[in-house]
Amino acid sequence: MRNRRHVAPAAIALAALAAVLAVAAPGYFAPDNLRDLFLANMPVLIVALGATLVILTGQIDISSGSAFAICSVAAGALAKAGLPAPAAALGACVVGVTLGAVNGALVAYRGIPSIVATLAAMVALRDALRWVTEGAWVQNLPAGFQWFGLTQSSYPLFAFLSVAILVLVVVVGMRHLAAGRWVYATGSNAESARLAGIDTALVTFWAFAAAGVFTGFAAALNAVRFDQIPPNTGLGLELQVIAAVVVGGTAITGGRGSIVGTVLGVALLGAIGPALTFLGVSAYWERAIQGGIILAAVAVEAIRARLQKNGRVLANQS
């Protein structure tokens, strides 16, 4: 976990892409383009931070897209009820942590496999939202909600700093808090972790709850960019998020990976689509190339695991 070999493939791919772009389409690095790129991928990035925690504990959360939609609508509704933007964002986080805690409790204390619990949540939450809103968009948002009460030009910097601080906090937490160590230990070998005195159920619960907070925050930070909120927002977000985490070198079986890797994974998958446009390749290739990247990431991980296993055998023989 401390060695950073697992991020190397994503980092190399990203560097290669940047190199190609620098030569073939230097316009890609124009500040406006980078800003738009960041804003477009911001929700995926924030949600992926939480998803990394969940995946590192050896679980999975496929309800984040639905939770994102509920949190977005909640933020909008609270703003329309007269709350200032920060309070509406806090409200979205509260909704998010509640949804995450329910997932976490079902998985950690009821023993329901996370893929089942969060699949149920994904479907139920999406349909509940459709029923409550009757499909209507949240419109006529108050002016103070737009751009978080900032201006359209100052908002991107604010959003960037918020996300940067968030990433930093999570990186430091995973590396330097006992809780971070517990997450890795739980995902590597839950029984072994339990025997070392770690409350693995509690760790799992909090990983889901934390993922909920991130989802709420991502929803609020994203909602202020538009003047209306469609209830089908965040459709398929969970898949983008999981793809980014995997591409970032985190093992889907848990225990190995990092936040830095996830940031690189989001950057790589997010940068590729616009890059195609800049390079004059048909945008229809975007999904296919993203799929190829995911496959490559999984293959690299599998090869790495096999090499390590062989290394283990050699070490045992010597």
Place this chain on the structure above:
Amino acid sequence: MAPLLSAQLITKTFAGVRALRNVSFELRRGEVHALIGENGAGKSTLIKVMTGAVQPDSGALAVSGRAVPLMDPAAARSLGIAAIYQQPALFPHLSVAENMALALESGGALRRVRWREMNQRATALIARVGGAIDPDRLAGTLSMPEQQLVEIAKALGANAKALIMDEPTASLTHRETELLFDVIAALRRDGVGIIYISHRLEEIASIADRVTVLRDGETIATFQKGEASRQQLIALIAGREMAESFREGQGATGGAVLEVRRLGSPSGLRDISFSLRAGEILGFAGLVGSGRTRLAEALFGLTPADSGEILLRGRSVRIGSPENAIRLGIGYVPEDRRRHGVILDMPVSANVSLANLKSVSHSGLLRSTEERRLAEGYVARLRIKAPSVDIDTATLSGGNQQKVALARWLAINPLVLILDEPTQGVDVGSKAEIHRLIADLASRGVAIVMISSELAEVLAMSDRIAVMRDGALQGLLGREEATQEKIMSLVLEDRLA
């Protein structure tokens, strides 16, 4: 007439540890031949050689006088050698008939399944072993003796001429055991040879025609029925010259640290009382499944006790979880090192600090320099062979992984350290070092509970020896009075029917 199955001068070595040395064994037609010995004596390995599950390094196998140059599971099956194990291995979601068909039928994936034939054959085979089980029932719904009957019927269906039974009565009641013996008697009349493995000497006295004793991977003796007394057999099983004690002139240095009074647990512990003093090593002997590990799990809060009392330094404590236990100063090195003792994917340093992250933290933040210093200290002190504390624990050898597991618990400065089979599967060199470390810990005042299935180890290391059977304490022997025979006799005593 040539014996049904014979193994001549079999030798097998696993990763430098010799499991069998020049073992010879033969089974005649219509004979029940018992195989006895303590855990690790080589019984399982011998069976695996005879069923083709492992290949011997040297030696020869012959079936009905014909040499079998390469025994593998398919060859064993076609030659009529079948084994049934202590835990039946049926597919719980398939019916009885399907389970039997899987073992008996062969052919392509597209062949037709003849359900009626399959059911008829299952019924007939089960009837032959004296049972009546509906072939449509799912295997998962069968009782333990029913599952065993199905296993035996399956073996017969494969035309087994030699049947190996590994502790078949371990999970049977007295009455079920008698039914099994009737089946065995019937098979024997039909000319089937049976290799019968058991720890229960009374059973063996009643059904075996011959008994072979294995010890430390060697055949010690073979007796005809009634030729050897129970006492003689026990002495032969235990055998072995008394290993030299590691603990000359040592022994407990302080007052009682841990006191256990009438402890009972939902996992099946009954009425266990003992006390342990600072600097004392209390060895726990007993068979696998006798309750030693369950006792460790109760003391460490994994399956908390539900009756009785635990006192730590005179204070009554409740140990409801491993966190409680660790806070109270109890450490536990579990039996299955690879699965539970260390986290293989984590570096050595993270494994050492895992149970005591506080000691390497400042204002809540882990300091990697201190963590490395802590780990490096133990790497030096325990002489762990690792190029750096940053490498994954998976890359270390078994003995060194075990030392890392030990280091984790030394790092909490334990009052009481529980070691479950501390040297199992460890090479000879590391074993001696681990023994020295344990003795050293005791001399520093740590109270040690050491569970071991190796009698010589228990005798060499312990100040006192506790013997467990069926979840209860059978006796506590002081170092002077403890002999191999005395311990073995307590370990093996047949339960009252």
